[in-house]
Amino acid sequence: MNILYKIYSFTIALPLFIIVTIFVSTSVIIASFFGDRDTVSYYLPKFWAKCATGFFLNPVVVEGRENIKDDESYVFLANHQGYYDIFLAYGYLGHNFKWMMKEYLRKIPFVGFACARSGQVYLADGISGINKAVTQARETLKGGMSMMIFPEGTRTHDGKMNEFKRGSFMLANEIGVPIVPITINGSFDAFSRHAKSVSHHPMRITIHKPITAEERQGKASKVIMKEVYDIINGGLDEKYRDKE
Numbered sequence: 001m002n003i004l005y006k007i008y009s010f011t012i013a014l015p016l017f018i019i020v021t022i023f024v025s026t027s028v029i030i031a032s033f034f035g036d037r038d039t040v041s042y043y044l045p046k047f048w049a050k051c052a053t054g055f056f057l058n059p060v061v062v063e064g065r066e067n068i069k070d071d072e073s074y075v076f077l078a079n080h081q082g083y084y085d086i087f088l089a090y091g092y093l094g095h096n097f098k099w100m101m102k103e104y105l106r107k108i109p110f111v112g113f114a115c116a117r118s119g120q121v122y123l124a125d126g127i128s129g130i131n132k133a134v135t136q137a138r139e140t141l142k143g144g145m146s147m148m149i150f151p152e153g154t155r156t157h158d159g160k161m162n163e164f165k166r167g168s169f170m171l172a173n174e175i176g177v178p179i180v181p182i183t184i185n186g187s188f189d190a191f192s193r194h195a196k197s198v199s200h201h202p203m204r205i206t207i208h209k210p211i212t213a214e215e216r217q218g219k220a221s222k223v224i225m226k227e228v229y230d231i232i233n234g235g236l237d238e239k240y241r242d243k244e
Contacts, residue, residue: 005200012055013055013056016051020051024114028041029114029117037117037118038119046090050091052091057200058190059202060204061204063204063206064206067209070144071144072178073144074095074147074180074210075168076097078148078181078183079156079233081186081188082189082195084187084191093148095144095146096146097145097147098148099115100120100171101122101123121137134174138175151168152165156193157193157194159188159189161233164225164229166222166225172216178210178212178213181228183235183236185204186201187203189201
């Protein structure tokens with residue numbers, strides 16, 4: 001069965017996904033010059049993400065969508081298990097958002113330019129990079145537009161969470177919008193950073209209750225980081241949960 005899946009993945013699913021990726025990236029770039037880029041950069045990537053899970057036959061379950069409102073802005077903080085995390089957020093979160101992404105990702109062919117044209121927030125190294133990102137995020141997080149960040153900064157090596165970086169929490173506190181912890185399960189098994197191809201595996205995205213600015217008031221960033229870490233960690237499958 002696994003051999004048949006690999007054959008299908010490389011001969012049918014992958015070529016179809018590459019075609020859709022080029023189509024969506026090009027469409028986002030073109031549409032950004034003529035229309036509402038926020039709408040375009042939501043629905044086209046959502047279609048792209050659904051293709052990524054659908055072509056490779058990986059089922060997805062969503063839990064907790066009732067915890068967020070369409071017209072409210074949030075900072076979503078999710079664990080980073082594997083390559084599929086991006087598709088799970090785009091395709092199944094059900095809320096318009098922009099990414100906080102590393103500056104080097106701007107260089108990815110098609111996708112990098114499409115992200116820049118669609119208003120994603122790039123984060124460069126250093127204090128000046130953080131300040132610039134905060135300024136752009138303030139302008140972005142209005143009218144129900146939110147932001148998605150992986151506070152680990154990179155994909156996990158073993159399925160368990162890495163330590164969080166402080167930058168995303170500093171940004172959330174500066175802007176004053178609710179933080180929503182997101183737990184992603186199954187992405188590591190479907191396509192980890194060590195894998196050379198996609199595997200057939202179910203995935204789950206859990207949307208936890210928001211932590212408001214009022215609830216965070218007076219708390220140090222490291223305390224809030226620990227709270228969010230524990231919430232996300234508590235939603236992980238047992239084999240990937242940090243027991244400490």
